[in-house]
Amino acid sequence: MKILHAADLHIDSPLRGLSRYEGAPEEDLRLATRLALENLVRLAIEQAVDAVLLAGDVYDGDWRDYSTGLYFSRQMAALGRAGIRVYMVSGNHDAQNRMMRTLKPPGNVHVFTTDRPETVRDETAGLAVHGQGFAEWDLSENLAVGYPARENGLFNVGLLHTGLEGGYTDHKRYAPCTVADLQARDYDYWALGHVHTRQILSQEPWIVYPGNIQGRHARETGPKGCTIVTIDGELRIESVVHHDLDTARWEHLDVDVTGLDDADHVLGRVRQRFQEIPEERLTAVRVTLTGATSAHLSLWRDRERILNELRAAAGDQPNLWLEQLKLRTSSEDHGDSGGGTTGILTDVRRTLTALGADPDGLAARLSNHPLIGRIPAKIKNSDGIAPTDPAWIGSLTDEAYQLVESLLQEAR
Secondary structure (H helix, E strand, O other): OEEEEEOOOOOOOOOOOHHHOOOOOHHHHHOHHHHHHHHHHHHHHHOOOOEEEEEOOOOOOOOOOOHHHHHHHHHHHHHHHOOOEEEEEOOOOHHHOOHHHHOOOOOOEEEOOOOOOEEEEEOOOOEEEEEOOOOOOOOOOOOHHHOOOOOOOOEEEEEEEOOOOOOOOOOOOOOOOOHHHHHOOOOOEEEEEOOOOOEEEEEOOEEEEOOOOOOOOOOOOOOOEEEEEEEOOOOOEEEEEEEEOOOEEEEEEEEEOOOOOOHHHHHHHHHHHHOOOOOOOEEEEEEEEEEEOOOHHHHHHOHHHHHHHHHHHHHOOOOEEEEEEEEEEEOOOOOOOOOOHHHHHHHHHHHHHHHHOOHHHHHHHHOOOHHHHHOOOOOOOOOOOOOOOHHHHHHHHHHHHHHHHHHHHHHO
16 A cells, blocks of 8 residues: 655745746746646656545635635546545645635545544555544644544554644644654554654654645745655555655755955856756755855945846756845954954944844844834845744844944945
């Protein structure tokens, strides 16, 4: 028996401000979640899986019209024609979708109830799937502890959308539970959703987050896809294998420019690194320059020119687009030369460090500050992060220090 486990499809997830960036491949990225789902359907049919498990957040909140739901239904119907059953639970984003409740799925799709856990058995395949969906988007109840006992003589799967304790901390803990809660059910495999980074939290039993099937912005980097589980005739797991499904990929490229003399040499170094990026799919890359270099001042002074030269260089390669350029360089010359800049920079760094020691407090103080409203749109919320998010503030203060340093050096 083979089962395909996927989660967090977020079909037709809205773009995160890509129109602000010159040359952004908006159409390709807009269609990426749909194309990734088509890859999932194709893989399931090619691998002749017995079942597809969808662990929540198939959608991305409410639809503007029925086209998203109808598209998903067509894909599921294709699985049905291949004799593949689909089991799905609703996640926190699905629970926000009002239209989903009125659109009946194809006959091969079972959507688990939201008011209680239930079990669906496929005696022919030897499979029992236990699941419960989200009735409310902000569900705080531990659903796992209410899941039924295992079905003897069948391969038991727990299908659950959860912010599992010990899971990726960037995600809110909806329907929270622990690994011990899951192990106590004595199932063979837990098919989880909600966390967008692939994680294997246990192998006794297998507890797996497959990650989402398509990265949607620059914080969702690297390969994205699904997991195929192969079970032998004794109902033992033979293999748990990740398969890529994404058609567009987000990557962060750190380029060390230590010791380079000028901006042209820096540009050359980045172009070399561009050559290392595979060309088989669209890649949106964020470049961060690091290291001590005598080009530090010119990088900041000519940042716009360098950004656009690198965008042009990326455009020379198939399927490559430069999303952002970030400067984390420093000057090779840290001396004061009598100008007093070292003392000023020390004070600036001390102040920023003190502010950063309490990012939540700083975020709260900044939430109503008039400066927040004056930050340019192309800077604010570029990764889908709120402008008062501690992580966003931390990166901004680092950039502020670099800018102050470059201005003081230029003045000196």
